[in-house]
Amino acid sequence: MTNSAIATDTLSKSYGNTLALDALTLEVAAGEVFGLLGHNGAGKTTTVNVLTTLLGPTSGTAEVAGHSVTADAMGVRRSIGYLPENVQFYDNLTLMENLRFFAELSGLRRPDQRIRDVLRILDFEGRDRQRMGTFSKGMRQRVGIAQAILHAPSVLFLDEPTSGLDPEGVRTLRETIVRLNSEFGMTIFMNTHLLSEVTKTCTSIGILRGGTLIHHDTLAKTLSNFPGEGSLEEIYFQLESEKVS
Numbered sequence: 001m002t003n004s005a006i007a008t009d010t011l012s013k014s015y016g017n018t019l020a021l022d023a024l025t026l027e028v029a030a031g032e033v034f035g036l037l038g039h040n041g042a043g044k045t046t047t048v049n050v051l052t053t054l055l056g057p058t059s060g061t062a063e064v065a066g067h068s069v070t071a072d073a074m075g076v077r078r079s080i081g082y083l084p085e086n087v088q089f090y091d092n093l094t095l096m097e098n099l100r101f102f103a104e105l106s107g108l109r110r111p112d113q114r115i116r117d118v119l120r121i122l123d124f125e126g127r128d129r130q131r132m133g134t135f136s137k138g139m140r141q142r143v144g145i146a147q148a149i150l151h152a153p154s155v156l157f158l159d160e161p162t163s164g165l166d167p168e169g170v171r172t173l174r175e176t177i178v179r180l181n182s183e184f185g186m187t188i189f190m191n192t193h194l195l196s197e198v199t200k201t202c203t204s205i206g207i208l209r210g211g212t213l214i215h216h217d218t219l220a221k222t223l224s225n226f227p228g229e230g231s232l233e234e235i236y237f238q239l240e241s242e243k244v245s
């Protein structure tokens with residue numbers, strides 16, 4: 001038995017003739033904050049879409065929280081939360097009304113109690129009657145996280161969570177991610193382009209290039225294995241530009 005939150009074996013996904021994900025074999029241990037990096041079109045969103053069961057794989061296997069994405073997609077969905085890159089809300093409804101709507105959709109037994117807990121976890125107390133349309137982009141991202149964790153998932157997927165946020169929004173979101181991981185033990189899997197955030201948040205990283213995983217290690221080992229490079233950004237560009245052997 002392993003304590004993998006995510007385990008894939010030669011997982012591939014094609015769109016017609018485009019091989020977007022090429023035999024991905026990856027393990028993310030429970031309790032990690034994993035950052036998936038790569039240029040535009042590298043296959044990051046495809047990976048998240050397959051792991052969250054939005055898309056079926058073309059071949060290979062993947063388990064999330066111990067459930068197969070193909071044989072037990074419902075088990076996966078019950079165990080995960082997902083913040084898409086562009087999360088949508090009902091702007092004319094309040095924060096509470098939005099969360100109640102999503103809580104009812106996911107069939108929560110005592111939605112109001114859980115919503116109150118989640119509002120407290122995300123420091124939204126006192127804002128539950130505020131209309132969503134008045135929230136900043138950073139706050140909307142955190143409401144997206146609130147929505148994603150209503151059913152207390154063990155694994156949380158975030159697709160470009162800091163995209164379009166100002167520095168304060170980025171910092172607050174980072175604190176939220178770190179807190180969900182350290183206080184509530186959630187495994188976090190995030191796609192991101194923001195390497196400075198990866199350095200501050202992630203415990204391990206993977207780099208995809210053209211659908212192939214070209215690097216996977218803990219952040220600490222990645223940094224120590226490239227002592228000549230000043231930052232993760234420089235390491236990333238070095239790895240990304242290396243010739244495929």
Ligand SMILES: Nc1ncnc2c1ncn2[C@@H]1O[C@H](COP(=O)(O)OP(=O)(O)OP(=O)(O)O)[C@@H](O)[C@H]1O
Pocket residue numbers: 015018019020038039040041042043044045046047
């Ligand atoms: N629905 C689709 N139909 C056809 N090709 C697609 C589809 N979705 C993605 N692709 C292609 O698959 C490859 C991987 O795309 P994907 O969106 O997974 O990359 P990404 O790393 O998330 O990129 P980005 O950082 O721009 O979001 C790209 O070549 C893309 O053009």
